[in-house]
Amino acid sequence: MSTFYVYSVEPMPRVDLHMKRDYNPLNDRIAYNGIYLPPIEAKTWTKIDDRFKSLRHHDRTDKAGHVYHVFADEIVKANQERLRPRGVVFLDHEPTATERTELAQQALSLNMQFRLDTIQGYEEAMKEAEANGRTLKANTYVRECYELLNMEQPGSVAALRAQRQPGEAAAERFASAIEGAVERVLAKLLKPDGGAPAKSAVAKSA
Numbered sequence: 001m002s003t004f005y006v007y008s009v010e011p012m013p014r015v016d017l018h019m020k021r022d023y024n025p026l027n028d029r030i031a032y033n034g035i036y037l038p039p040i041e042a043k044t045w046t047k048i049d050d051r052f053k054s055l056r057h058h059d060r061t062d063k064a065g066h067v068y069h070v071f072a073d074e075i076v077k078a079n080q081e082r083l084r085p086r087g088v089v090f091l092d093h094e095p096t097a098t099e100r101t102e103l104a105q106q107a108l109s110l111n112m113q114f115r116l117d118t119i120q121g122y123e124e125a126m127k128e129a130e131a132n133g134r135t136l137k138a139n140t141y142v143r144e145c146y147e148l149l150n151m152e153q154p155g156s157v158a159a160l161r162a163q164r165q166p167g168e169a170a171a172e173r174f175a176s177a178i179e180g181a182v183e184r185v186l187a188k189l190l191k192p193d194g195g196a197p198a199k200s201a202v203a204k205s206a
Helices: 072-086 097-131 140-148 157-164 168-178 181-189
Strands: 005-008 051-056 066-071 088-091
Touching: 005 072, 005 097, 066 072, 072 088, 072 097, 088 097, 097 140
Parallel strands: none
Antiparallel strands: 005 088, 051 066
16 A cells, blocks of 8 residues: 655745635645645655544434445545645655655756646736726735745836736746746755654544
């Protein structure tokens, strides 16, 4: 039987943003069929338990409930493609030292691209809102993306220039943001843990 591990560039969900009104942790939970993994720490390989047990009540008359199980491979299958762009990696074995380094850097590259895509999506939505006489403020996560990628937020001189020259200037702006971004944040996000994978996750029922 395979033993599954998960690694994430960001905490999943973002427990540091739980108190923010514009953040919904349910979007970032690793879950399947009513089973939720506890928060996954950033930059840590965490072992996923082989099997999780929970209790389900079919209706109000089902007082005792029925036990059901969810297996690690089901959780991985349900989440690996959805969370891959965020820099979340699942393995069906304990990672080797080489895999830890290589996969961590791959995950970071994916996460940086995801953040860039998040900014692009926000700016497109913002322009559409402005065209309809509305405003659209950046939420907490979008603002963090601007800061991490060292990009100017809408309203700055550089952003206004990109609006006047939407083709060349905008392309240059996004290209320069992603170029070297991985190296710039590598030391901050991927400090070697040097230890064994984190303790096995314990599931919580929905």
